[in-house]
Amino acid sequence: MGNTNAPVWFITGCSTGFGREIAKLILGRGWNAVITARKTDQINDIAEGYEDTSLVISLDVTDQDQIASAVKAAQEKFGKIDVLVNNAGYGYFSSIEEGEQEKIRAQFETNFFGLVNMIQAVLPGMRDKKHGHIINFSSIGGLRAFTSTGYYHATKFAVEGLSESLSQEVGPLGIKVLLVEPGPFRTDWAGRSTSRTPTQIADYEPTVGARMTASQNSSGKQQGDPVRGSEAIIKAVEAENHQLRLLLGEPAYKMALEKVDMMRENFESLKDLTISADFPLAER
Numbered sequence: 001m002g003n004t005n006a007p008v009w010f011i012t013g014c015s016t017g018f019g020r021e022i023a024k025l026i027l028g029r030g031w032n033a034v035i036t037a038r039k040t041d042q043i044n045d046i047a048e049g050y051e052d053t054s055l056v057i058s059l060d061v062t063d064q065d066q067i068a069s070a071v072k073a074a075q076e077k078f079g080k081i082d083v084l085v086n087n088a089g090y091g092y093f094s095s096i097e098e099g100e101q102e103k104i105r106a107q108f109e110t111n112f113f114g115l116v117n118m119i120q121a122v123l124p125g126m127r128d129k130k131h132g133h134i135i136n137f138s139s140i141g142g143l144r145a146f147t148s149t150g151y152y153h154a155t156k157f158a159v160e161g162l163s164e165s166l167s168q169e170v171g172p173l174g175i176k177v178l179l180v181e182p183g184p185f186r187t188d189w190a191g192r193s194t195s196r197t198p199t200q201i202a203d204y205e206p207t208v209g210a211r212m213t214a215s216q217n218s219s220g221k222q223q224g225d226p227v228r229g230s231e232a233i234i235k236a237v238e239a240e241n242h243q244l245r246l247l248l249g250e251p252a253y254k255m256a257l258e259k260v261d262m263m264r265e266n267f268e269s270l271k272d273l274t275i276s277a278d279f280p281l282a283e284r
Contacts (some may be wrong), residue, residue, distance in 0.1 A: 002032040008078040010034040013088030015042040017187030021230040061114030083133045086115040094197035095208040111155035130174035140252040144259040148208040183252030185224030224249040
């Protein structure tokens with residue numbers, strides 16, 4: 001049954017990065033964790049010594065039958081799910097023109113639709129208890145976009161919009177939503193987890209090709225610490241002053257503020273043209 005007085009965290013994508021570190025921290029606190037990944041042999045070690053307070057499940061978030069079974073198993077062992085962490089996802093590098101339809105759609109299936117599948121599966125239980133917390137992993141790439149990762153940005157911009165609406169729908173029901181927006185962290189995001197379509201069109205080499213190379217070269221050297229980032233996420237969940245968004249890492253903070261400034265400059269520069277689209281005041 002686990003620790004009946006402790007919260008139950010259900011975490012997707014625990015094989016590496018944030019998912020793995022969050023699961024370890026949750027168990028270390030004496031709380032309960034449902035630890036999931038497509039291959040359980042990559043996550044069994046996390047639960048060693050925590051058999052009573054952990055549940056290891058094989059889960060592909062694009063498979064709704066697996067999701068239903070995993071949520072049912074979590075409910076049977078722990079009786080509830082207090083916090084859902086939608087962490088499963090991966091990057092895809094390509095120019096927009098050269099993007100491969102199969103890879104684009106596969107990324108949306110995991111990064112966006114997989115997240116939707118999980119939310120829809122846990123919400124009935126959370127609504128019943130009028131309590132819960134849904135953590136959706138976005139990215140600084142959900143707030144602003146760069147060359148070579150346009151399709152990844154598209155998935156994360158979708159997560160941002162969905163989460164804003166979700167927070168307004170479930171907030172009155174006692175359920176909170178947190179958007180996590182990491183900058184560059186030493187996870188596997190730019191490593192083996194990432195899919196790539198190499199740039200063949202010479203016109204894109206100075207932009208798309210250059211960023212692909214830079215991202216590969218910086219993998220493992222990023223400023224962000226996944227352990228400290230995971231601790232920040234847990235603190236944000238516990239905070240009394242709840243906010244929708246949590247930027248992680250100084251680069252994310254700086255890039256987000258730059259985006260705010262760029263948008264304000266854009267809007268103000270076209271203010272007169274924008275307002276001219278309305279009916280004159282006398283005709284409203």
